Amino acid sequence: MATMHDNQLLDNGQGVIDPDTYFLRNNPPSNLAEFEAKTSEFVQYHKERNTPVVLITSGGTIVPLENQTVRFIDNFSAGTRGSVSAEKFLENGYAVIFMHRQFSLQPYSRHYTHSTNCFLDYMTLTEDGKIEVDAKYAAAMATTLAKYQKARSNNMLLLQDFVTLSDYLFKLKSGTRIMATLGRSAMYYLAAAVSDFFIPTEKMAEHKIQSRDGALTLTLDQVPKFLKPLVSVWASNGLIVSFKLETDEKLLVPKARQALEKYGHQIVVGNMLTTRKKTVTFITQDSERIVSLSQEELDNDVEIESKIISELLKYHRAWISHGTLEGQ
């Protein structure tokens, strides 16, 4: 438990601790060493081959209410943005570290999970008792399977997962620091929906909170601004793209701009909860541009991530060649 004196030293006067203090006060996930070993091996492999690498974060973090967790607060995100984007980056020759919320959507398998179809509906039983893919799904599944197998057999896709906010923050710090050895050819695509509020370990109930005391009042602390050290220290040379989710249209661009100014990274992609699948806004220090799908594109099942990624590839080429976004 921190003393009053510690708190005065470590927080910003509004009760928000800094990221270093967060990492001192919270325990790392038990599989952090394994996460780091796999990430280092993957990054080294692609460094030797000069392949650009993108770290994609995807899905929502949870904030537990109890140490022995029965209840938790979740963040909205199915993992669609991240998993579709991973496929588009792979198609464009990027190696992908896909850091996702456990059991959220993953590249390629997303076509068959979390749908109204049970996976068994894709199969049929032949008369002699063999299992086959139902003919009406077979062609599309063969295409998806081939892409998935190519990505895995060429070591282009590393799947890593997280569940809690703490899990996410420790892995984000380790992952970005390992990626930093790639310099400007690293891209960070921060699409995960990350909690803004949490209960610090020392204030958390150990056991399941009991209902006998009546209504439950929760006080949550603010999560430290981890994008600050990410931009200035952990991932200093790479191209950093964060996402900003809002529900009030008026706030989207001002909040995105505020984030750019506060953290000093290169691009914020703003999206509204209700329209995120058909329109996003790219915000850089000197520009603001809406990217949308036309009705025809929507009718043809074009995914907005193909447009997001083709924009980002231009920015990344400029970034790799001269360290700015100009001339993209």
Ligand code: 9Z3
């Ligand atoms: C996003 O804005 C993502 O695009 C979505 C994707 C979460 C909306 P789905 O996974 O949804 O396709 O269902 N992600 C960033 C959300 C976030 O927490 N951003 C922080 C903020 O807005 C900054 S890192 O402050």
